[in-house]
Amino acid sequence: MSLKVTNLHAENYKRLVAVDISPTGNVVTIAGRNAQGKTSVLDALWAALAGGEASRATQQPIREGQDTAVVRLDLGEIIVTRRWTKDDAGTLTVESADGARFSSPQKLLDEMLGRRAFDPLAFVRQSPKDQVATLVSTVELPFDPEELERRRKAVYDQRTEVGRDVAKLEAQLASYPDHDPSLPDEEESAGVLLAEADAARAQNASIDQAIAEANRQAHTVEWAEEALREAQKALDTAREQYADAQKALLAMPERVDVSGFAERLDGLEARNRRIRAQRERNAVAAQLANAKEKRAQHTLMLTSIENTKADALAAVEFPVSGLSFDESGVTLKGIPLSQASAAEQLRVSVALAMAANPRLRVLRIMEGSLLDSESMQIIADLAAENDYQVWVEVVDESGKVGVVIEDGQVAR
Ligand SMILES: Nc1ncnc2c1ncn2[C@@H]1O[C@H](COP(=O)(O)OP(=O)(O)O)[C@@H](O)[C@H]1O
Ligand SMILES: [Mg+2]
Structure with missing residues (x-):
C-alpha cells in the first residue's frame, strides 16, 4: 500500500x-x-x-x-x-x-x-561523504565500497614502492659504462695466458731446433759432397737425412708472434675491470626488467579493481540515471554532484528521497x-x-x- x-x-x-x-x-x-x-x-x-x-x-x-x-x-x-x-x-x-x-x-x-x-534540501547540504552514505543506503550494492577502496589504495601504495625501485635501479644502471658486446662474461686469467705464452715459446724453440738441425744436415751434405767420390754411400745417406729433415720442417706449424703477450698481460687488469663492471651492469639490467614487470603487474591489478567497481556500479540500479559515486563523493554523469546545476541537484535529492x-x-x-x-x-x-x-x-x-x-x- x-x-x-x-x-x-x-x-x-x-x-x-x-x-x-x-x-x-x-x-x-x-x-x-x-x-x-x-x-x-x-x-x-x-x-x-x-x-x-x-x-x-x-x-x-x-x-x-x-x-x-x-x-x-x-x-x-x-x-x-x-x-x-x-x-x-x-x-x-x-x-x-x-x-x-x-x-x-x-x-x-x-x-x-x-x-x-527525508528532506531533499537537507541532502543537497550534506557533505560529499554523507551524500555517498545516503545514496548507498537507498540501493543494493554487490560490493563494499570501503573495502574496495582499501584494496585499491593498498595496490596503489605497493606500485608506488616498486616504482621507486625502478627509478633507483635506472639511476644505478646509468652509472655504468655502456654494454660492450666484445667483452666475454668471465674475467681472463693471467695463469692461462702465461701457460699459453710458455707453450708458444716451447713450440717456437722446437722450431728453432728443427731449423738448426736442418742447417747441420745441410753442412753435412756439403761436406759429404766434397767427399762424394770417397763416400758416395755416405752422401746418399746424408741426402736421405737431409730430405727427412726438410720434411720435418715442413710438418712444423707456423711461427707464433710472441711480441703481443707482454702487452696483453699489461692490459689484462684494465680489461678485467671492464668485464667485472659489465657483469654487474647485466645484473642490474636484469633487476630493472624484473621491477618494471612487477610495476606493470600492479598497474594491471589496479585496472582490474577499477573494472570490478565499474562493472558492479554499471549493474546497480540508482534511482536517477547517471547517478553514481567515487572516492570523493556522489557523481552525476561522472561529474561531482556539487558541480551539477542547482536544478539537477534538486532533481537527484527529490528522486533519492522518493526512493527512500x-x-x-x-x-x-x-x-x-x-x-x-x-x-x-x-x-x-x-x-x-x-x-x-x-x-x-x-x-x-x-x-x-x-x-x-x-x-x-x-x-x-
Ligand atoms: N512549545 C511552544 N509553545 C509556545 N510557543 C512555541 C513553542 N515552540 C515554539 N514556539 C514559538 O513558535 C514560534 C516559531 O514557530 P514556527 O512554527 O517555527 O514558525 P514559522 O515556521 O512560521 O516561522 C517561535 O516564536 C517560538 O517561540
Ligand atoms: Mg519556519
Whole structure:
C-alpha cells in the first residue's frame, strides 16, 4: 500500500493552537509570515510518524500554558494519533480505517517510513561523504565500497614502492659504462695466458731446433759432397737425412708472434675491470626488467579493481540515471554532484528521497523559501509524476499562497 496524508489535525503542538488541513494535489504549500507556526505544522506531521528520533529533536512539544498536545494523521488506510501530556515522550496509536488498533504501532510506522525520513534540501547540504552514505543506503550494492577502496589504495601504495625501485635501479644502471658486446662474461686469467705464452715459446724453440738441425744436415751434405767420390754411400745417406729433415720442417706449424703477450698481460687488469663492471651492469639490467614487470603487474591489478567497481556500479540500479559515486563523493554523469546545476541537484535529492520512502509517499521541505520558481516547478513535476505528496514551507506575506498559517491556526 502507498500512503499520503488526507488530513492533518494538530492541537497545541509547539506554536500551533489548532489546525485542520485536508490537502489536495501533490504539493502542499504551508505559507504565512514568520513565527506563525509553519514549521510547527511540518514538525507535527513528522513527530506523529517518526516517534523517538523526532521527539528527541523537540524538547517542548506542548504549547506553552497547555497540558496536552495531539497530532492526528489520516493516511487513508490507517489513522495515526500521537498525544503528549506533560513530561512524556508521547503515546502513539495506529488504527485502521474501521477502528481496529495495531499492536506495535511504531514498528509499523518505521517500516512504512523507509530508510530515513527525508528532506531533499537537507541532502543537497550534506557533505560529499554523507551524500555517498545516503545514496548507498537507498540501493543494493554487490560490493563494499570501503573495502574496495582499501584494496585499491593498498595496490596503489605497493606500485608506488616498486616504482621507486625502478627509478633507483635506472639511476644505478646509468652509472655504468655502456654494454660492450666484445667483452666475454668471465674475467681472463693471467695463469692461462702465461701457460699459453710458455707453450708458444716451447713450440717456437722446437722450431728453432728443427731449423738448426736442418742447417747441420745441410753442412753435412756439403761436406759429404766434397767427399762424394770417397763416400758416395755416405752422401746418399746424408741426402736421405737431409730430405727427412726438410720434411720435418715442413710438418712444423707456423711461427707464433710472441711480441703481443707482454702487452696483453699489461692490459689484462684494465680489461678485467671492464668485464667485472659489465657483469654487474647485466645484473642490474636484469633487476630493472624484473621491477618494471612487477610495476606493470600492479598497474594491471589496479585496472582490474577499477573494472570490478565499474562493472558492479554499471549493474546497480540508482534511482536517477547517471547517478553514481567515487572516492570523493556522489557523481552525476561522472561529474561531482556539487558541480551539477542547482536544478539537477534538486532533481537527484527529490528522486533519492522518493526512493527512500516508497510506501509513505510524503516528503517535507523545510526551507521552501530558498527555492526559485524553476526549482519549485521541478518539485511539483516530480511529485505529480511519481505520485508523491510534498509538504513545502514558504514565507509569504500576501496571504494568497497555499495553506496560510496565522497565529497557530489556518487563516480564514
Ligand atoms: N512549545 C511552544 N509553545 C509556545 N510557543 C512555541 C513553542 N515552540 C515554539 N514556539 C514559538 O513558535 C514560534 C516559531 O514557530 P514556527 O512554527 O517555527 O514558525 P514559522 O515556521 O512560521 O516561522 C517561535 O516564536 C517560538 O517561540
Ligand atoms: Mg519556519
